[in-house]
Amino acid sequence: MDSVFPITLTLNGRTVTHDAPQRMTLADFLRQTVGLTATHIGCEHGVCGACTVYVDGRIARGCLMFAIQAEGCDIRTLEGLADDERMQALQKHFHARNALQCGFCTSGMLLTAHQYLGSQEEPSREEAREYLSGNYCRCTGYQAIVEATLAASDELAAKAGCKDEEAGRAEA
Amino acid sequence: MKAAPFDYVRVSCFEEMQEIFAAHGDDAQVIAGGQSLIPAMAMRMARPSVLLDIAGLPGLSGIEDTGDAIRIGAMARYVDLRESALLATHVPLIRDAVALIAHEAIRSRGTIGGNLAHADPASEMPAVVQALDARIDIRGPEGQRSVPAAEFFLGTYAVDLAPGEIIVSVTVPKAPAGRLSGIQEFVRRSGDYASAGGAFVLDVENGRIAAARLACFGVCDRAVLAEQAAATLVGQELAALDPEPAVKALASEIEPTADLHNGPATKRHLIGVLTKRLLADMVSRSGKAHG
Numbered sequence A: 001m002d003s004v005f006p007i008t009l010t011l012n013g014r015t016v017t018h019d020a021p022q023r024m025t026l027a028d029f030l031r032q033t034v035g036l037t038a039t040h041i042g043c044e045h046g047v048c049g050a051c052t053v054y055v056d057g058r059i060a061r062g063c064l065m066f067a068i069q070a071e072g073c074d075i076r077t078l079e080g081l082a083d084d085e086r087m088q089a090l091q092k093h094f095h096a097r098n099a100l101q102c103g104f105c106t107s108g109m110l111l112t113a114h115q116y117l118g119s120q121e122e123p124s125r126e127e128a129r130e131y132l133s134g135n136y137c138r139c140t141g142y143q144a145i146v147e148a149t150l151a152a153s154d155e156l157a158a159k160a161g162c163k164d165e166e167a168g169r170a171e172a
Numbered sequence B: 001m002k003a004a005p006f007d008y009v010r011v012s013c014f015e016e017m018q019e020i021f022a023a024h025g026d027d028a029q030v031i032a033g034g035q036s037l038i039p040a041m042a043m044r045m046a047r048p049s050v051l052l053d054i055a056g057l058p059g060l061s062g063i064e065d066t067g068d069a070i071r072i073g074a075m076a077r078y079v080d081l082r083e084s085a086l087l088a089t090h091v092p093l094i095r096d097a098v099a100l101i102a103h104e105a106i107r108s109r110g111t112i113g114g115n116l117a118h119a120d121p122a123s124e125m126p127a128v129v130q131a132l133d134a135r136i137d138i139r140g141p142e143g144q145r146s147v148p149a150a151e152f153f154l155g156t157y158a159v160d161l162a163p164g165e166i167i168v169s170v171t172v173p174k175a176p177a178g179r180l181s182g183i184q185e186f187v188r189r190s191g192d193y194a195s196a197g198g199a200f201v202l203d204v205e206n207g208r209i210a211a212a213r214l215a216c217f218g219v220c221d222r223a224v225l226a227e228q229a230a231a232t233l234v235g236q237e238l239a240a241l242d243p244e245p246a247v248k249a250l251a252s253e254i255e256p257t258a259d260l261h262n263g264p265a266t267k268r269h270l271i272g273v274l275t276k277r278l279l280a281d282m283v284s285r286s287g288k289a290h291g
Ligand SMILES: Cc1cc2nc3c(=O)[nH]c(=O)nc-3n(C[C@H](O)[C@H](O)[C@H](O)COP(=O)(O)OP(=O)(O)OC[C@H]3O[C@@H](n4cnc5c(N)ncnc54)[C@H](O)[C@@H]3O)c2cc1C
Pocket: A045, A046, A047, B029, B030, B031, B032, B033, B034, B035, B036, B037, B038, B039, B074, B100, B101, B102, B103, B106, B109, B110, B111, B112, B113, B114, B115, B116, B117, B118, B120, B122, B123, B124, B125, B161, B165, B166, B167, B168, B191, B192, B193, B194
């Protein structure tokens, strides 16, 4: 048996401490030790993207980080974005467009799309495809995933436009 | 696909790191971004008994202006390189290269030091630092030294680092006025390692090429400078540039090595095609910049 070490980190906004062996990856830690299973594990060597999580505000591979390296880090998983407006729009459009079949890749896709929409003023199809190209999907053929991402982006932009208008009216 | 057991140490100073290297020798290994080392450990191709996390070592972070050059800390991540205003102004080739490396979730953790130390023959950055005539700054038990990038890469996954030595920074000369640079590659999928790629720098004076550095990656057992090909470009008028002599020289001076997908003949062909495309692209971009 490996010996375990206490790891303290911010997980979905709360400071938590859990014991884990030094060789446990962050992805295994989230699933097995903490019990948050939205983060999936596919290839375990960085190529598939199923394990994508936010580390200190940027997406990273949960399988390419040992949990012990996450000491003091700010980790956010799909569970921690349940109330996030951008994530909700993505989930709605993934659902509407059948952008998932088995769902194995979905949390990684959602997190990647979430960062993409958050980092881009005017998302384009070409860029969205490039951004999502680090995540493998064995079911959908990607088309619906790209469509859903762009549809979510349109919805969010329309909402933001309404808010701007309201704000403009309120000021006037 | 789980790493073998190891002890993990976050070192906070060089002396501590040297003590651990002295006690464990080759069984101790540095971890930076972990984006090459952790996959290797998962596949048990690497089995360090002690992992030395250097994220907290002083002097390894930051991107700073040193006058004639930009000093990039070994722990600078790809995203830091891409977002650096200093690099965008003085060495845009580095930012252009990051766009070709892996994917966003890997660029957020992979570091320039880890990339260069890993020295994958198909990796972009070892070619980029050679094209830019950068120096690799190294620190070890014997103190500090600095090596020209063109002498640092010795072969596949082999570099000029003695036991206990680490890369602390990369020093890149600022681009002179009139410099054109560009990087292109053939890949099977976006974000993959290259099947063949080139990182080129042309210094232009009064419309003529005064100096050229052509680095190729994904072609040989390491990233290499094609010096004879570069020599054929020097003296040529940029607007009327003839790439054929460079392509010919390149084909004879490089010794391509096969990878999983392509043999030497294919690689030689690909790098010839790429050389023409990249030079044409650089010339046309310069035309737009001036016109
Ligand atoms: C899916 C995937 C796709 C990728 N695609 C590309 C690609 O297209 N192009 C590309 O270039 N790379 C690619 N990579 C690799 C990636 O760029 C790595 O981040 C990089 O090669 C290593 O940097 P690191 O900081 O993660 O180093 P680590 O993985 O931490 O270390 C790599 C090696 O360098 C040593 N090391 C680390 N830092 C230092 C230092 N400062 N001094 C001395 N030794 C040190 C370590 O001991 C280890 O041997 C890809 C990786 C993945 C998982």
